[in-house]
Amino acid sequence: MLSYASNLIKLARNDRHLNPSVAIYYVTTQCNLNCAYCEDFGARRNDHAEPPLPLHQAMQVLRVIRSGVDSLFITGGEPFLHPDIDELLMRAKHELKFREMTLITNGFLLPKHATALSAIDRLIVSLDSLNAQSWSPIIGIPFASTKSIHANIRNYAECQKEFGYQMMVNAVLSPEILSGAEALLEFCMEHHLLISFSPQAVNNWVRYELMVSSEYRAFIEKLIAYKKHGAPIAGSIAYLQTLINFQPYDCYPTLAPRIMPNGDLTYPCRPFEKANNGQGGRPVNLLNVKTWDEAWSKAYTAYGQPPHTCHSCFQQCYIEPSLMQSHPLTFLHEYLLYPSSRKGNLRTYAAG
Amino acid sequence: MPPDEPSRQDDVLIIGAGMAGLSAALHLVERGLKPLVLEADPRFIGGRLASGEEVEVGGWHFRLEHGVHGIWSQYRNLQSMLARHHLRPVFTPSQEELWIYRDSHDTRMASVGSAIRYSIFPAPVHYIQLFLRPRFWWMIDLRDISRMFHVWSLLIMSVGIDPFREDQPMEGLTLGDAVKNWTPAIRAFFIGLARSGFSTHAEEIPLSGFLAFLRFYTILRRDAWAFSYLPEDGGRSVTEPLADKVRELGGEIRLGKKVLRLERGSIWKVYCGEEIFSAKQIILAVDASAASSIIKNSFNETDLYFPRSLANDIIRLWFDCAPKSGPESGMFTGNFVMHNFFWLDRIYASYRKWNKATGGSAIEVHVYGPPDVLQKADVALLAQVITEFYQVYPELRGHLIHQHLQRNAATHTLPSLGSKERHLGIKTRWTNLFCAGDWVRDPMPSFFLERACATGIKAANEVLKTRGLNEWPLVDYLPPESFVGWIEKLMVTGRKRRIAKRNARK
Numbered sequence: 001m002l003s004y005a006s007n008l009i010k011l012a013r014n015d016r017h018l019n020p021s022v023a024i025y026y027v028t029t030q031c032n033l034n035c036a037y038c039e040d041f042g043a044r045r046n047d048h049a050e051p052p053l054p055l056h057q058a059m060q061v062l063r064v065i066r067s068g069v070d071s072l073f074i075t076g077g078e079p080f081l082h083p084d085i086d087e088l089l090m091r092a093k094h095e096l097k098f099r100e101m102t103l104i105t106n107g108f109l110l111p112k113h114a115t116a117l118s119a120i121d122r123l124i125v126s127l128d129s130l131n132a133q134s135w136s137p138i139i140g141i142p143f144a145s146t147k148s149i150h151a152n153i154r155n156y157a158e159c160q161k162e163f164g165y166q167m168m169v170n171a172v173l174s175p176e177i178l179s180g181a182e183a184l185l186e187f188c189m190e191h192h193l194l195i196s197f198s199p200q201a202v203n204n205w206v207r208y209e210l211m212v213s214s215e216y217r218a219f220i221e222k223l224i225a226y227k228k229h230g231a232p233i234a235g236s237i238a239y240l241q242t243l244i245n246f247q248p249y250d251c252y253p254t255l256a257p258r259i260m261p262n263g264d265l266t267y268p269c270r271p272f273e274k275a276n277n278g279q280g281g282r283p284v285n286l287l288n289v290k291t292w293d294e295a296w297s298k299a300y301t302a303y304g305q306p307p308h309t310c311h312s313c314f315q316q317c318y319i320e321p322s323l324m325q326s327h328p329l330t331f332l333h334e335y336l337l338y339p340s341s342r343k344g345n346l347r348t349y350a351a352g
Numbered sequence: 353m354p355p356d357e358p359s360r361q362d363d364v365l366i367i368g369a370g371m372a373g374l375s376a377a378l379h380l381v382e383r384g385l386k387p388l389v390l391e392a393d394p395r396f397i398g399g400r401l402a403s404g405e406e407v408e409v410g411g412w413h414f415r416l417e418h419g420v421h422g423i424w425s426q427y428r429n430l431q432s433m434l435a436r437h438h439l440r441p442v443f444t445p446s447q448e449e450l451w452i453y454r455d456s457h458d459t460r461m462a463s464v465g466s467a468i469r470y471s472i473f474p475a476p477v478h479y480i481q482l483f484l485r486p487r488f489w490w491m492i493d494l495r496d497i498s499r500m501f502h503v504w505s506l507l508i509m510s511v512g513i514d515p516f517r518e519d520q521p522m523e524g525l526t527l528g529d530a531v532k533n534w535t536p537a538i539r540a541f542f543i544g545l546a547r548s549g550f551s552t553h554a555e556e557i558p559l560s561g562f563l564a565f566l567r568f569y570t571i572l573r574r575d576a577w578a579f580s581y582l583p584e585d586g587g588r589s590v591t592e593p594l595a596d597k598v599r600e601l602g603g604e605i606r607l608g609k610k611v612l613r614l615e616r617g618s619i620w621k622v623y624c625g626e627e628i629f630s631a632k633q634i635i636l637a638v639d640a641s642a643a644s645s646i647i648k649n650s651f652n653e654t655d656l657y658f659p660r661s662l663a664n665d666i667i668r669l670w671f672d673c674a675p676k677s678g679p680e681s682g683m684f685t686g687n688f689v690m691h692n693f694f695w696l697d698r699i700y701a702s703y704r705k706w707n708k709a710t711g712g713s714a715i716e717v718h719v720y721g722p723p724d725v726l727q728k729a730d731v732a733l734l735a736q737v738i739t740e741f742y743q744v745y746p747e748l749r750g751h752l753i754h755q756h757l758q759r760n761a762a763t764h765t766l767p768s769l770g771s772k773e774r775h776l777g778i779k780t781r782w783t784n785l786f787c788a789g790d791w792v793r794d795p796m797p798s799f800f801l802e803r804a805c806a807t808g809i810k811a812a813n814e815v816l817k818t819r820g821l822n823e824w825p826l827v828d829y830l831p832p833e834s835f836v837g838w839i840e841k842l843m844v845t846g847r848k849r850r851i852a853k854r855n856a857r858k
Contacts, residue, residue, distance in 0.1 A: 203440045204435070205432065208435065208827070212827055274442075275583065310445050311578065
């Protein structure tokens with residue numbers, strides 16, 4: 001709350017270098033799936049993937065993060081491909097005492113790591129379609145493996161109470177799966193899962209076929225109506241409304257900074273870091289600093305204020321915290337009017 | 353081969369490899385056609401978004417270009433097309449725009465751009481945010497405030513009238529007429545805004561074009577004013593990769609082929625100096641003045657309307673140090689010969705690298721006229737610009753290390769609307785001849801690069817339609833914000849009722 005208030009003051013002073021509300025650590029960029037829409041990682045890029053850090057160094061990275069941020073997202077690639085992921089999760093929770101921990105996985109290896117699930121507060125699983133036949137070519141694995149992901153999701157949805165985590169499904173909306181998206185929502189309601197939707201991005205821009213699709217627009221409008229009636233759809237109504245026409249939004253990427261497997265802090269966001277055109281980059285490695293503040297001020301010295309919005313990727317992980325932070329009245333209004341929106345806060349938006 | 357026999361025959365021939373021609377070509381090759389694109393320039397692809405020669409400053413090389421630096425948030429078809437082929441660069445979002453105003457007393461400046469796009473007030477009253485900035489009060493005086501009614505009437509007029517969609521050429525009316533009675537500072541502000549878009553002075557800007565410009569870029573949405581810079585010159589960032597993609601998918605682009613005239617028969621013949629090409633279908637995607645000349649040479653048509661094409665001058669100055677502070681771009685208004693400026697070391701990656709290595713800075717200044725200024729000798733124009741520049745940035749006096757003057761030919765379109773019969777649209781009166789470009793008559797609201805791209809797609813669609821192939825849907829432009837949308841609806845309904853009443857009386 002303090003951080004939120006201090007960011008509001010910063011915004012009023014036209015300071016865009018906002019304090020993070022969560023940190024997102026890519027423990028490995030290796031992946032066992034080969035999703036066609038993934039522009040960052042995927043099995044086809046494993047040869048070029050950065051090697052994961054050994055446990056003691058990964059813990060050092062988390063220690064630095066913890067000195068400034070108490071909410072952590074562990075993601076990848078596929079985080080379960082990190083050789084020490086179970087121990088890393090347990091120690092992050094019990095030794096470093098992160099207040100909130102979220103794990104983002106594709107769900108394929110869940111059964112091998114069940115014990116680590118007690119360490120996390122939220123489990124986000126990627127699931128785009130219930131139709132294994134049409135989904136398996138999209139994620140680049142055999143039909144049987146796709147079926148086993150479906151089975152894992154069903155099984156671990158049942159274990160939410162037992163392990164004490166909240167489970168959420170994250171679906172990438174593409175023209176190929178649009179027709180089955182409503183069935184996915186029903187599946188989530190049936191299994192007490194939250195669900196979030198992000199439109200497929202191509203080259204940091206929403207896929208053309210979605211932009212010109214009236215079915216897509218109708219689906220998002222339907223989602224807004226469902227959410228207003230209490231459907232377990234993650235993300236705010238304000239976010240969903242942004243997705244109807246893809247209107248520009250003001251982005252504050254430093255609210256959710258990314259840390260790469262080797263400990264590099266990306267600044268101010270992945271697209272600018274990857275473009276490497278002087279507006280962003282990897283100014284500091286967390287293994288070389290003692291505290292988060294030190295890393296954060298080094299990043300600021302290197303690149304200064306994050307640029308004004310590029311308002312183009314339309315990914316929930318960037319839009320949602322930015323909207324929540326910069327439009328407090330919109331969210332207050334939503335909070336008061338629609339009880340279902342009370343399930344989310346700045347730390348629990350769906351990361352893509 | 354007989355002298356008037358074509359050297360080759362193509363299915364589709366596109367004249368011009370600017371944004372319109374390349375967009376049309378890309379949408380055709382994606383559907384399996386193999387168009388031939390002819391470009392008059394012998395070296396550079398991209399028209400107004402092409403790269404130019406290199407200039408050397410202290411061992412560093414910088415590519416010159418026409419002076420188009422970026423895109424607006426409403427350029428949605430252009431961005432979608434680039435993204436679909438992974439050609440969309442990571443842009444440099446604009447931070448702020450500075451308004452510099454000089455009257456007979458002194459020079460004043462205020463940051464204005466972010467107030468317009470991030471206003472807390474809804475459109476169309478979002479300009480109120482400007483008055484929350486103390487610096488803005490310093491720019492204006494009591495006269496401006498007392499006559500603010502004039503400004504609001506023009507703004508509201510632009511909400512109620514959509515000249516492109518409603519087919520309202522407003523012939524004979526210019527922005528100059530509309531702002532005649534305005535007070536100096538506010539008039540300078542609006543004329544500055546208009547000149548940034550239209551590259552000419554108020555007396556030359558058609559009122560229909562200006563109203564449509566306000567609608568597309570600012571009055572209907574706050575975020576329409578969001579601008580993003582290309583990471584490098586337009587050729588390297590956009591048009592050269594786009595041309596490579598066209599070639600990769602089977603299209604052919606030939607440089608140095610200036611088309612002089614067309615001839616209609618069972619197929620089209622395209623005369624290009626000594627060489628003759630032929631094709632079943634032609635897309636004419638050159639700028640307005642070149643299109644006018646080709647059409648006149650081909651059909652002896654003298655009554656057609658073509659929007660004017662304008663020339664401008666670009667001056668680039670390199671310094672061995674950077675200015676104290678200030679936004680990366682802005683406009684000069686009032687008693688200046690210069691009109692726009694861009695600090696290149698804050699926009700382009702190559703200049704940024706140079707700035708990091710040397711501490712130097714580089715500015716690009718645009719001069720849009722009037723003609724007597726553009727006709728000045730190089731030395732006289734440079735001297736005047738540099739003298740004026742030092743009055744605004746005195747700290748850079750004595751630090752100039754290089755200067756460059758570029759004279760741009762008259763290719764920049766002055767957006768305007770002619771009557772339906774005289775102004776060519778995408779489909780023309782000649783079968784299998786289509787037009788594309790930002791000068792083409794079409795009800796869509798967009799301008800410049802986006803209009804060139806969208807008309808290119810529409811022209812490609814016309815070709816695809818005749819062949820029974822799937823057409824490309826266009827991306828919609830964002831609707832007006834709700835408050836301004838409501839005002840617009842009210843005004844349009846009111847006008848309709850008034851017209852109906854008048855007709856009933858008759």
